[in-house]
Amino acid sequence: MSSSPDLPHPERSEISLTTVLFALSDPERLAIARQLVDGPLDMAECHLSNPDVPKSTKSHLMKVLRTAGVVRNEANGRARRLSLRRDDLDARFPGLLDAVLSAEDDGPNS
Amino acid sequence: MSSSPDLPHPERSEISLTTVLFALSDPERLAIARQLVDGPLDMAECHLSNPDVPKSTKSHLMKVLRTAGVVRNEANGRARRLSLRRDDLDARFPGLLDAVLSAEDDGPNS
DNA sequence: TCTATTGTTCGAACTGTTTCGAACTATTTA
């Protein structure tokens, strides 16, 4: 019955363009966002390019996406449900998410 | 008659999405890109929010934009002509530049 | 209730980015 660990999320109006761009400027974080396009995923279902990174590192990547307003992170049993904040991002920065997520590849970086 | 100082620019195919996003994730650099939407500008015509930053710092900001492929930097007399690489960016990442540059504001960051 | 599972948080070491002044290069004008 105790309070579930609710993490802080920015409100729609608080989401900053440059902060979103920064969050998506890392290949690993961009890849996470792309995995969420087709719907929410539990943390454990989000895969990193290197499966051996410690969970604290993965948690940090998620935190950057969450505090930027890209992703929502909600308690789901003992797991964490991650979802793209598509409505909020589309309302705030029309076309941005589509452009970023639909870009074919990441050039020499991918 | 000596060679003019040609700075290195990535080719269209070498432009990386995450690198572009990073370049635009800084408010000052984003503001520079926005000043170039209506056409090329000489370096001295690009204004920073703080007019007192040293020229070496300004030059560095431009370098980040140039090496990311966001901006072209060509010799123009003893000045430097800066232009948005709109064609290349639109071809590589359709809709991205429009979405970024047309975003109303930068939220609490602006 | 005890234990295993899933993650978050914290601090420390590391790495990368930014800022600045000084030195340098190129170009224009006198």
Added chain:
DNA sequence: TAAATAGTTCGAAACAGTTCGAACAATAGA
């Protein structure tokens, strides 16, 4: 050719972001 102008590059200091292990919190299941 000398001096002024416009900007780049370099190195060092300051700052910010990343990575990791250890400690912690919450839930689920035995």
